[in-house]
Amino acid sequence: MGRSPCCDENGLKKGPWTPEEDQKLMEYIQKNGHGSWRALPRLAGLNRCGKSCRLRWTNYLRPDIKRGKFTQEEEQTILQLHSVLGNKWSAIAKHLPGRTDNEIKNFWNTHLKKKLIQMGFDPMTHRPRTDFFAALPQLIALANLRQLVEQRPWDDHAARIQVEAVQAAKLQCLQNLLQSAASITTTPSSSSMNTIPSDLGLLSPPQMSSLSTLPSPSFLESISGQDMVAGQLSDIQIPSSFFEQPTSNEANQQSDFTPKSSVEGENGTPKMLLSENSLPPLADFPISNLGDACGASSCDGSSIQFPSWPELFDEQFMCEFV
DNA sequence: AAGAATCCCAACCGCAAGTTG
DNA sequence: GCAACTTGCGGTTGGGATTCT
Numbered sequence: 439m440g441r442s443p444c445c446d447e448n449g450l451k452k453g454p455w456t457p458e459e460d461q462k463l464m465e466y467i468q469k470n471g472h473g474s475w476r477a478l479p480r481l482a483g484l485n486r487c488g489k490s491c492r493l494r495w496t497n498y499l500r501p502d503i504k505r506g507k508f509t510q511e512e513e514q515t516i517l518q519l520h521s522v523l524g525n526k527w528s529a530i531a532k533h534l535p536g537r538t539d540n541e542i543k544n545f546w547n548t549h550l551k552k553k554l555i556q557m558g559f560d561p562m563t564h565r566p567r568t569d570f571f572a573a574l575p576q577l578i579a580l581a582n583l584r585q586l587v588e589q590r591p592w593d594d595h596a597a598r599i600q601v602e603a604v605q606a607a608k609l610q611c612l613q614n615l616l617q618s619a620a621s622i623t624t625t626p627s628s629s630s631m632n633t634i635p636s637d638l639g640l641l642s643p644p645q646m647s648s649l650s651t652l653p654s655p656s657f658l659e660s661i662s663g664q665d666m667v668a669g670q671l672s673d674i675q676i677p678s679s680f681f682e683q684p685t686s687n688e689a690n691q692q693s694d695f696t697p698k699s700s701v702e703g704e705n706g707t708p709k710m711l712l713s714e715n716s717l718p719p720l721a722d723f724p725i726s727n728l729g730d731a732c733g734a735s736s737c738d739g740s741s742i743q744f745p746s747w748p749e750l751f752d753e754q755f756m757c758e759f760v
Numbered sequence: 761a762a763g764a765a766t767c768c769c770a771a772c773c774g775c776a777a778g779t780t781g
Numbered sequence: 782g783c784a785a786c787t788t789g790c791g792g793t794t795g796g797g798a799t800t801c802t
Contacts, residue, residue, distance in 0.1 A: 454770075476787070493771065528790060543791070544769050
């Protein structure tokens with residue numbers, strides 16, 4: 439179970455701070471500074487561990503702390519900094535005077551992250567989500583709901599959503615297969631024909647451009663009927679990096695967003711990562727789950743089971759693609 | 761009105777980096 | 782160089798508040 443909690447030692451108090459404790463801590467620090475946090479509780483007459491005192495001070499009692507709702511400007515700043523720095527909350531907090539890393543982290547986890555996901559963006563990369571199909575059932579359900587509300591028969595617009603979705607699913611699948619083929623030529627010992635490792639490299643830019651009809655935020659916006667996703671868009675601005683090709687700096691940052699275990703092979707040699715000029719991976723979507731209400735993210739680095747060719751591609755589609 | 765579900769955030773946990781002797 | 786100690790950081794959680802059914 440790991441080491442025992444520091445505050446369990448000597449029966450030190452845990453949990454919410456009382457106003458009396460706050461008062462003691464504040465008075466002591468204002469008088470003497472915090473000095474050694476470990477020694478502070480004893481000197482201040484508090485039955486807490488130093489760590490608890492430090493957190494209470496830095497996250498709550500510090501006089502320069504700004505409380506209350508985050509402003510639009512702060513929200514914008516957090517989004518921009520997060521797109522560059524990732525989950526470096528303390529670094530982000532340095533750019534927001536009066537805000538603590540904990541507060542920013544909470545705000546991110548409870549508000550901004552959800553907004554980005556709802557808008558179809560990957561909150562870690564700040565780029566359009568590649569597992570958009572995970573949200574497809576919800577989108578279709580919403581389209582249905584809208585139809586019910588308006589008491590109208592299923593209209594062309596909603597039908598078009600389904601057509602586009604199927605088309606995009608096919609493109610997605612095709613890309614996976616192309617990746618598979620590429621991996622076979624480069625890694626002969628790789629997995630079986632029907633199991634595509636999701637950490638493969640990407641298609642080259644020309645190949646990618648041929649798949650550029652895959653869903654984008656504008657697509658999401660278009661299928662929203664101007665009121666579904668657009669409602670979310672109205673109160674949040676899209677970070678400037680969303681539709682740009684990644685810069686080399688961004689590519690370097692990628693390692694911050696990716697758990698080391700999924701980046702490095704067992705012997706520590708790096709597996710194929712995003713190339714500097716590539717778009718984000720499109721292969722994270724488990725096709726076999728199409729139509730299921732999936733979780734918020736499917737970027738789990740696991741393998742993807744593929745259905746057989748005939749199930750997915752009719753001749754007409756292949757002709758269109760070719 | 762009441763119970764269930766969800767949201768929110770203060771606080772905790774544990775790891776890693778930095779410091780000291 | 783090394784071990785012990787301290788501090789900082791990011792992820793996670795418990796439980797109160799709020800909303801939904």
